Amino acid sequence: MSTILRTTRTLRPPRQTASFLFLQLPSTYRAFHSSPRPQFMEQSITVAYSAIESLHTITGLSWTYTLPLSALLVRTFFVLPLSIYARANNRAQVELAPLVSAWKEPMQKKVRLQLQERKMVAISASKPNLMLAKEMRRKSAEIYARWGCQRLKNFMPLLQLPIWLTVMEAIREMCGQREGLWGLLFRTGSGSMSQVLPIEASLATEGMLWFPNLMAADPQLTLPFILSGMLYMNITSGTAKRNRSAFSAGLTKVLKAVALAIGPLTLNVPSAMLLYWISSSSMALVQATIMDRLMPIKPLDIKALPTIEAGSLRKTNHTTLLKVDSRK
Structure with a gap:
């Protein structure tokens, strides 16, 4: 009986049932195990899984192109608005x-x-x-x-993290991996995750170049280090070149070290997950470059600004600003 259930769970359903999966999958493929994920998390992963699978079905593209296209759509419709909002907020702070x-x-x-x-x-x-x-x-x-530009709004792009994790978990389910991303990175060997969604068997044949099987790790160990380099470029380019505080400079050094460590840590991660991650990071770099051109942030040289002399209040830009700021 257990063999039949295991086989049923791993078989990929026909493509014409994609809409049925989108609506019925949470109740039909519910799996009970020792450490279940929260219900809302399973539903979010199911929605992401169904969206990616439907995109694969509608476009007719292989998974090699469907995964980058998924990354492009996610960054355009979910992440880009958050980045634009944070950039406008940061520009307002610089102007103040x-x-x-x-x-x-x-x-x-x-x-x-x-x-x-x-x-x-x-x-x-x-x-x-x-x-x-x-x-x-x-x-x-x-x-x-x-002026409505609180520092907390600068961290709006961090809201993309749950979205990214949800999509990565959906791709993990497609690859049939029973370990979560943490287990894949650090090889905890817990194996406590359940295979709730059906495996996408076509991932094994719709790769390209040296990684034809997207369900397996990169045999040439190239994708992990491409990912590491792409993350490092995201940290060192664009906005990272602007003047920063000592804390931000220290945080940047830590992030650089993490980016360099990602390569060795992802040697056993399925190629499908790496392909999506690389695509997402590449598009993040492109978006940041475009925003630097269209919405540049030019820090002011505070030392070059006129100062207020002690004991006298001359009519400088500063005194004018003080009068404006003192309004109620």
Whole structure:
């Protein structure tokens, strides 16, 4: 009986039942196991699986082209709007840089008054700088909130991560892999994932060049390192060339190290998953390059801006900005 169930689960249904799978698959192919995924996660993976399978059926393309096309559609309709929104938010913050810088002198006076009121005589040399940095962060957050460009909106592109993971899980199901992405990367050997969706047997014959079988790992070990190089290029090009804070610079170094490590970690990942990942990363690089041209972000040189002299308020750009910002 178990053999019959296992065979039924792994057989690929006829292509004319793609719409039936889209509507009925969660209840028909429900699998119970020791560590089940949340119901919403299974439904999301089922939708992604059905969408990719339907695209393969409608276009008549082989999986070698269907997977990159899927990556293009996902990035165009889901990821690109988030990137444009975050880019516009970042540009607004850069345009407000003179206004934020104009508040440095008043904040310095505020810090001096606070130190005098607290009679802090024996303090470390870094204490005033730390207090000033805290006040400037608070004031900049207030200014950004007033103009509707909060820092949190810069992280909108991170919402693409659940979408990417869902699609990768759907492709994993197509390849018949029982381990999740974490297990494939780090070879935990847990094997606790279930094969909920049917295997796409055509993946074994619709590869190309040196990887004809998309269900197997790359026999030439080339795709993993192409992926690693593509991720590294995404990190080092485009917006990564702009001036960044010390924290951002450190984070960039960590991400570079992760990108270089992805190659060795993905040696056992099915070629279908690598092909989608490479396609998605390539299109991310192209989109970032286009956005750098159409929506450039040119950081202002704060040192070149006019300053407010202590004891006098001349009519400079800064004083004008202070008057504008003081409105209620």
